[in-house]
Amino acid sequence: MLRELHCLVEHVGPYEAGQHIFREGEAFTAIAAVRTGTVKTSVVDPAGREQVLGFFLPGEVIGLNAIHQSRYPCNAVALDRVTLCRFSFPMVATLAQRLPDLQAQLFRLLSQDIGKATLLAGDYTAEERMAAFLITLSRRFAARGFSPRRFLLTMARTDIANYLRLAAETVSRLFRRFQDEGLIRVDRRDLEILDEARLRALAQPILRN
Amino acid sequence: MLRELHCLVEHVGPYEAGQHIFREGEAFTAIAAVRTGTVKTSVVDPAGREQVLGFFLPGEVIGLNAIHQSRYPCNAVALDRVTLCRFSFPMVATLAQRLPDLQAQLFRLLSQDIGKATLLAGDYTAEERMAAFLITLSRRFAARGFSPRRFLLTMARTDIANYLRLAAETVSRLFRRFQDEGLIRVDRRDLEILDEARLRALAQPILRN
DNA sequence: CGGTCATTTGAGAAGCCTCAATATTAGTGG
DNA sequence: CCACTAATATTGAGGCTTCTCAAATGACCG
Numbered sequence: 277m278l279r280e281l282h283c284l285v286e287h288v289g290p291y292e293a294g295q296h297i298f299r300e301g302e303a304f305t306a307i308a309a310v311r312t313g314t315v316k317t318s319v320v321d322p323a324g325r326e327q328v329l330g331f332f333l334p335g336e337v338i339g340l341n342a343i344h345q346s347r348y349p350c351n352a353v354a355l356d357r358v359t360l361c362r363f364s365f366p367m368v369a370t371l372a373q374r375l376p377d378l379q380a381q382l383f384r385l386l387s388q389d390i391g392k393a394t395l396l397a398g399d400y401t402a403e404e405r406m407a408a409f410l411i412t413l414s415r416r417f418a419a420r421g422f423s424p425r426r427f428l429l430t431m432a433r434t435d436i437a438n439y440l441r442l443a444a445e446t447v448s449r450l451f452r453r454f455q456d457e458g459l460i461r462v463d464r465r466d467l468e469i470l471d472e473a474r475l476r477a478l479a480q481p482i483l484r485n
Numbered sequence: 486m487l488r489e490l491h492c493l494v495e496h497v498g499p500y501e502a503g504q505h506i507f508r509e510g511e512a513f514t515a516i517a518a519v520r521t522g523t524v525k526t527s528v529v530d531p532a533g534r535e536q537v538l539g540f541f542l543p544g545e546v547i548g549l550n551a552i553h554q555s556r557y558p559c560n561a562v563a564l565d566r567v568t569l570c571r572f573s574f575p576m577v578a579t580l581a582q583r584l585p586d587l588q589a590q591l592f593r594l595l596s597q598d599i600g601k602a603t604l605l606a607g608d609y610t611a612e613e614r615m616a617a618f619l620i621t622l623s624r625r626f627a628a629r630g631f632s633p634r635r636f637l638l639t640m641a642r643t644d645i646a647n648y649l650r651l652a653a654e655t656v657s658r659l660f661r662r663f664q665d666e667g668l669i670r671v672d673r674r675d676l677e678i679l680d681e682a683r684l685r686a687l688a689q690p691i692l693r694n
Numbered sequence: 695c696g697g698t699c700a701t702t703t704g705a706g707a708a709g710c711c712t713c714a715a716t717a718t719t720a721g722t723g724g
Numbered sequence: 725c726c727a728c729t730a731a732t733a734t735t736g737a738g739g740c741t742t743c744t745c746a747a748a749t750g751a752c753c754g
Contacts, residue, residue: 319607319693321690321691321693322689322690327607327608329606340599341599341600343592343596344593344596344597344600369585369588369589370585372588373588376578379578379581380578382592383552383578383591383595384553386552386592386596387549387551387553387595388553389599390553390598390599390602391553391554391558393602394538394602394606396606397538397603397606398650399647438608441607480530481530481532481534484530
């Protein structure tokens with residue numbers, strides 16, 4: 277499967293911080309796996325308010341939510357220097373006809389994204405959402421071989437706030453409180469998890485494991 | 486494609502109001518299209534608080550979010566008398582290997598659900614969410630041949646509130662206000678949309694069309 | 695027709711937001 | 725290399741949306 281995929285992959289980038297990878301409404305042609313860097317997806321409502329939908333780390337796939345409409349339903353922006361592996365979706369789908377494992381993997385990826393979108397849709401406190409956000413980030417970094425205890429927040433406070441449906445000020449205050457309580461140490465974009473167990477306990481209502 | 490699907494469909498039900506169709510944690514074996522009735526999906530956190538994830542009307546498919554973990558990540562409960570068309574997922578997937586149209590349809594359904602989950606995840610006012618909920622319900626009924634102007638709310642106020650991340654009291658007050666302003670007429674579970682245009686305008690920030 | 699449950703209504707409280715000011719950092723050009 | 729500027733982040737005070745609590749009303753069912 278990997279060899280076959282290799283034939284139709286296209287390495288793109290680098291995109292610099294702030295550059296658009298795709299824009300809402302553009303024709304959907306390809307999905308892409310993040311190779312390096314972080315991608316932010318968001319929508320902008322008629323009044324100009326932005327709503328951040330997600331952050332994508334190396335190894336994660338963007339564009340899956342565009343299949344349905346054949347158009348990208350959101351913007352994707354590089355938060356730092358980003359490189360991608362792009363796959364023409366028609367070609368991947370055709371290949372998946374011959375490779376059951378590839379088809380199954382695509383189904384899993386799509387299904388997983390439903391779950392992710394669901395997670396933060398719930399009715400939880402600011403504290404719970406922030407804790408869940410940090411734990412989730414930590415696990416995703418760990419899954420890609422980075423340290424789960426210490427990592428860089430590649431996104432701005434505003435983006436975190438927007439993603440968590442909070443004001444930027446509230447994010448600031450939560451960071452401070454978590455730090456005062458010995459849960460984390462945060463300096464600028466540099467974040468260290470000091471008490472994973474207690475943080476996980478806070479996130480429990482959302483993550484449930 | 487339809488003929489082939491027909492061979493592996495299994496009609497199940499009826500389930501009566503309150504009966505579970507599947508429970509969180511159960512092994513995932515099948516997806517199902519709602520034939521009649523309404524299904525509610527929800528998760529329960531360790532403290533026992535319920536979080537409603539969605540409502541499924543005739544023609545809509547439940548269980549897609551279970552593919553990823555091979556277990557149902559939520560409970561599905563009948564809100565009234567429900568009948569389903571159940572499809573063994575391994576069988577559908579195998580069939581999709583031979584039928585590109587079926588594969589494409591599954592990809593679309595999954596992708597669509599990502600979008601649905603995203604919709605109400607955003608940071609919107611109670612009024613915006615309620616308006617978007619009613620407009621969305623209306624369109625979904627219309628898509629299945631029912632009246633988009635007048636329909637029955639098969640779910641309790643508590644369920645609507647929980648789904649929209651509101652208190653049941655807030656839902657009550659919103660219904661009253663919408664009615665006072667001539668947007669809707671609501672009596673018990675019977676809902677009529679009187680001013681679709683203005684309701685749509687309220688939902689604009691969420692639905693964006 | 696009484697009991698139970700769902701819904702509505704009102705009053706007060708809480709969590710989070712907004713606004714405003716300050717502090718800090720990063721980027722830019724001299 | 726450093727001052728200057730713009731952007732980002734932090735902190736405080738007050739306000740608003742929505743929640744919680746309590747009670748009353750209305751619907752449904754045996």
